[in-house]
Amino acid sequence: MRKFEKLTSAIVPLNIENIDTDQIIPARFLKATTREGFGENLFRDWRYNGDNTPKADFVLNNPTYSGKVLVAGKNFGCGSSREHAAWAIQDAGFDVVISSFFADIFKGNALNNGLLPIQVSEDFLAAIFAAVDKSHTAQLEVDLEQQTVTIADTGEQSSFEINPYKKSCLINGYDDIDFILNQKDLIEAFEKAR
Amino acid sequence: MSKTLVEKIWDAHVVKSEAGFPDILYIDTHLIHEVTSPQAFDGLRKRGLPVLRPQQTVATADHNVPTLNQLLPIKEELSRYQVDMLTKNCAEFGIELYGLGHPFQGIVHVIGPELGITLPGKTMVCGDSHTSTHGAFGAIAFGIGTSQVEQVFATQCLLQQKPKTMKIEVNGVLGQGVTAKDIILYIISKISAAGGTGYFIEYAGSAIEALSMEARMTICNMSIEMGARGGLIAPDQITFDYIKGREFAPAGEEWDKSLAYWKTLYSDADAQFDSVLTFEAEDIAPMITYGTNPGMGMGIRETIPATQSQPDKEQLSYEKALAYMGFEDETSLIGKPVDYVFIGSCTNSRIEDLREVAEFVKDKHKAENVTVWIVPGSKQVEQQAINEGLDKIFEQAGFQLREPGCSACLGMNEDKIPAGKYCVSTSNRNFEGRQGPDARTLLVSPLTAAAAAVTGKITDVRELLVKA
Numbered sequence: 130m131r132k133f134e135k136l137t138s139a140i141v142p143l144n145i146e147n148i149d150t151d152q153i154i155p156a157r158f159l160k161a162t163t164r165e166g167f168g169e170n171l172f173r174d175w176r177y178n179g180d181n182t183p184k185a186d187f188v189l190n191n192p193t194y195s196g197k198v199l200v201a202g203k204n205f206g207c208g209s210s211r212e213h214a215a216w217a218i219q220d221a222g223f224d225v226v227i228s229s230f231f232a233d234i235f236k237g238n239a240l241n242n243g244l245l246p247i248q249v250s251e252d253f254l255a256a257i258f259a260a261v262d263k264s265h266t267a268q269l270e271v272d273l274e275q276q277t278v279t280i281a282d283t284g285e286q287s288s289f290e291i292n293p294y295k296k297s298c299l300i301n302g303y304d305d306i307d308f309i310l311n312q313k314d315l316i317e318a319f320e321k322a323r
Numbered sequence: 324m325s326k327t328l329v330e331k332i333w334d335a336h337v338v339k340s341e342a343g344f345p346d347i348l349y350i351d352t353h354l355i356h357e358v359t360s361p362q363a364f365d366g367l368r369k370r371g372l373p374v375l376r377p378q379q380t381v382a383t384a385d386h387n388v389p390t391l392n393q394l395l396p397i398k399e400e401l402s403r404y405q406v407d408m409l410t411k412n413c414a415e416f417g418i419e420l421y422g423l424g425h426p427f428q429g430i431v432h433v434i435g436p437e438l439g440i441t442l443p444g445k446t447m448v449c450g451d452s453h454t455s456t457h458g459a460f461g462a463i464a465f466g467i468g469t470s471q472v473e474q475v476f477a478t479q480c481l482l483q484q485k486p487k488t489m490k491i492e493v494n495g496v497l498g499q500g501v502t503a504k505d506i507i508l509y510i511i512s513k514i515s516a517a518g519g520t521g522y523f524i525e526y527a528g529s530a531i532e533a534l535s536m537e538a539r540m541t542i543c544n545m546s547i548e549m550g551a552r553g554g555l556i557a558p559d560q561i562t563f564d565y566i567k568g569r570e571f572a573p574a575g576e577e578w579d580k581s582l583a584y585w586k587t588l589y590s591d592a593d594a595q596f597d598s599v600l601t602f603e604a605e606d607i608a609p610m611i612t613y614g615t616n617p618g619m620g621m622g623i624r625e626t627i628p629a630t631q632s633q634p635d636k637e638q639l640s641y642e643k644a645l646a647y648m649g650f651e652d653e654t655s656l657i658g659k660p661v662d663y664v665f666i667g668s669c670t671n672s673r674i675e676d677l678r679e680v681a682e683f684v685k686d687k688h689k690a691e692n693v694t695v696w697i698v699p700g701s702k703q704v705e706q707q708a709i710n711e712g713l714d715k716i717f718e719q720a721g722f723q724l725r726e727p728g729c730s731a732c733l734g735m736n737e738d739k740i741p742a743g744k745y746c747v748s749t750s751n752r753n754f755e756g757r758q759g760p761d762a763r764t765l766l767v768s769p770l771t772a773a774a775a776a777v778t779g780k781i782t783d784v785r786e787l788l789v790k791a
Contacts, residue, residue: 146640147516147616151754156733160387160401162361162408174756179742202640204517207550207616208754209733210452211359212468233520233552234452238468251636292484294344304470306370309347309478312339316375316480319338319349 131243132302136224136271137281139196140261143188148201149208150235154217156209167213168220189221193265197224200257204228206235206246215239225271227278229254240295241304247271247278253287256280273299325591327488328557329523332463332588336446338480345482351445352379353475354431355418357409358386358735359450363473364412376479377417381440384409384422385430386451387735390698390725393423402736416476427570429701429727432456432669436540437703439569443558443585448475453669453751455546458555459539460562461588463523465552486552487521487597490590492528495604500785502679503538504671504749504768506530507545508610508620510602516618520550522598525590530604531556536565537675544670545751548617557589609784611656612753612766614644619753623771623783626653647755648763649743656765656781660692662744664776665758666722666769667698668732671749674707676769680722681713683773683784689721690779696738697722698730722776734759747775 158170176187183190199218205228206214215238218226226239227247239246249257260267260280268281273296279286291299298304309316326334338347360382367374374380387402397403406423413420421427427434432453435441443461448454450472457464471481493506511518524546531542539556546554563582566572573581590596608622621627629652633641645651666672666680677699689695697717699705705727708714717724731738732750739759740746746764749772753764765781774784 144639145643146637147618149616149752149754151733151752151757155756155760156386156735157739159358159735160405162405163365164362174760179760202636204520204550207516208452208547208752210450210454210466210468212362212450212470215468230517230520232517232550234466234468234547238470241468241470255636292345294482305482306366306474306477309474309480309482312347313478315338315347316349316478 130298130302130304133224133243133245133273133299135273136197137268138198139194139266140198140200140257140269141188141194141196142258142261143199143201144258146202147204147207150206150211150214151208153206153214154211159211159213164216166220167217168222171217171221197222198227198269198271199223199225200227200254200261202228203230203251205231207232210234212238212242215242215244219244227254227257240299243299243302245271245273245299247289249278249287249289253285256283256285325594327590327594327596328461328525328555328588329463329486329488332444332446333485335444345484348446348481348483350448350475350479350481352381352440352447354435354447354449354454355380355382355472356386356431356449356451357384357405359469360472361405361408361412362469363476364416366473367416367476370477372477374416374418374476379479380418381435382409382413382418382420383428383431383434385727386729386733388423388728389736390728390730390738393726399737426702429703430669430672430729432544433673433700433704436460436536437569437701439566439572442566442572442581443562443588448481452547453544455552455554456540456544456669458543458546458553459536460566461555461558461585463553463555466547486523489519489522489524489551489598489600490596491524491526492599492601493526493530493604494528494601495530497530497604497607500609500770500788501607502768502770503534503541505607505610507542508612508617508766509607511545511549511617512610512620513602514549514600516548516616517550519546522551523553523555524551526554526556532559535675536561537673540673541670545617548751558585609768609771611771611781613648613650613656615647615753615755616644617751617753617766619644620766623781624655624657626655627651629653657783659745659781661747661775661780662693663740663746664693664695664772665698665731665746665748665750666772667696667700667730668750669700669729670751671769672698672700672704674704676749677704677708677713678711680769680773681716683770684720684722684777685716687720687777689776692779693776695722695776696725696731698725699727701727731758733757734762747772747781
């Protein structure tokens with residue numbers, strides 16, 4: 130798995146709530162049998178018209194926004210368990226997603242792929258949107274070790290929670306399978322004892 | 324120490340619990356399908372690992388299969404390839420597959436229960452968020468991502484944080500024309516599409532206890548639509564009667580032993596839940612959604628809440644949802660013409676759903692402006708419907724009975740609702756584009772869907788029922 134430590138980046142703002150995984154990657158694009166290439170269909174139906182021409186008013190089609198941090202309204206990633214949603218966001222070049230609330234399965238899927246989901250308060254989320262409103266190139270600094278996210282222009286900072294085990298997985302690039310397989314004897318003992 | 328039902332089952336499956344780490348949770352049954360498994364099988368190949376317990380893994384093809392002419396090769400190349408990959412992967416890793424043409428094929432959350440694979444006290448997972456369905460039997464069942472599918476393949480375990488617990492009680496007696504689907508749409512409308520996130524929900528109360536197993540599955544199925552990964556109901560005599568005699572259910576001595584264990588599966592009287600909510604069955608009307616998440620629902624005679632009545636920060640998203648649906652503040656949906664009626668999905672495609680619809684439409688005919696698709700949940704449901712003559716009733720009513728699969732619930736196959744069209748649907752999600760790009764979905768019960776099919780417009784089904 131990809132390692133993550135620190136990041137300074139511009140922001141792509143998507144100030145919409147309840148963004149579900151069908152918006153992130155519609156079901157009709159889930160037919161691939163590998164993990165690659167989902168980025169081109171990220172937010173497909175918000176990004177393109179029916180005739181495949183880009184919708185000019187969608188943020189991913191606006192060249193003044195770029196960066197590795199996607200910032201979205203609350204309850205991001207609700208709906209389907211499709212991990213393709215995390216793959217698509219990562220494949221499109223994002224390393225971090227920030228919201229004031231994440232759906233459970235999406236959050237787990239993101240962490241399992243080295244895509245860092247950061248939950249911040251409603252107020253701090255509003256501060257990020259305000260900063261990017263003021264300047265499209267506003268920078269965010271993310272420090273996983275310190276568990277902080279900082280708006281570079283204003284110095285406003287927020288800490289965030291992350292499970293210590295998951296944090297060490299991200300920093301070291303381990304995954305859950307490595308972790309469990311090293312204790313396989315426990316699984317066999319559990320099965321025998323039932 | 325007194326425990327909730329979730330805690331009892333969870334604790335019986337913990338392989339290891341260590342402070343600062345998620346629990347290592349043992350998984351009894353792993354259900355898989357064609358869409359979320361191929362990358363997990365690839366992962367195993369890259370690591371050089373087998374499936375640790377293939378006999379605890381069951382596969383079917385459902386998400387991406389056609390619902391007409393299923394025995395012909397799949398027309399669409401990518402879909403065909405994905406279904407073929409499942410066949411190859413199952414053969415290579417020694418997993419039982421109920422694929423197209425098999426008498427047990429069907430939607431993964433329909434076949435588990437009907438085959439007696441889903442049992443009280445089990446831990447069950449599947450790369451599909453509606454795995455919560457199986458909780459109706461008093462099982463811990465939840466959806467997982469593909470990395471976790473690979474994890475269960477490799478270890479038969481999951482690293483998982485113990486969830487918080489919520490109890491939702493629904494007491495009293497449901498009114499005529501009000502069904503399990505209305506109960507769950509009502510609850511979601513009250514607590515929002517995120518209100519259950521972080522919890523496993525136990526449904527209880529006299530209105531829940533009175534429900535059949537299939538109705539209980541409808542309730543647990545939609546737990547994820549309020550963000551809860553799992554929802555469950557304590558098993559009782561209704562549960563045991565449903566399971567007994569099914570294909571893979573325990574029999575003989577095994578049955579007696581299992582039954583004795585199952586009877587211990589309830590939340591202790593003084594068990595503490597992290598949250599408790601109570602609703603009255605009498606307050607629930609036939610429900611319908613008007614927006615683009617399942618929390619945007621109302622009683623069918625109510626009017627759409629005004630944008631102004633929403634919290635400030637949410638007004639933009641709310642407005643966007645109503646614009647997508649082509650609806651306006653403070654209007655009623657009654658009488659609004661509909662284009663499609665979809666009766667199917669892991670929420671409402673079981674035999675009782677089909678019987679309820681058939682009983683209602685017997686000697687009636689669909690309205691001219693509506694296309695009606697009935698997609699049974701499994702080959703067994705389809706066969707049962709034919710055995711009972713329901714297919715004839717549907718045919719006379721102008722409803723098309725198709726073959727089993729997820730179909731227009733998510734529009735992965737060719738069963739898509741055209742752009743701009745209104746679909747009254749018994750499925751579980753009304754997200755933008757869920758049933759096809761720019762399609763507009765209104766979630767309802769099978770009975771309300773049948774009423775819309777017959778009148779061609781949104782209808783309060785109670786007006787068409789013979790007064791009890």
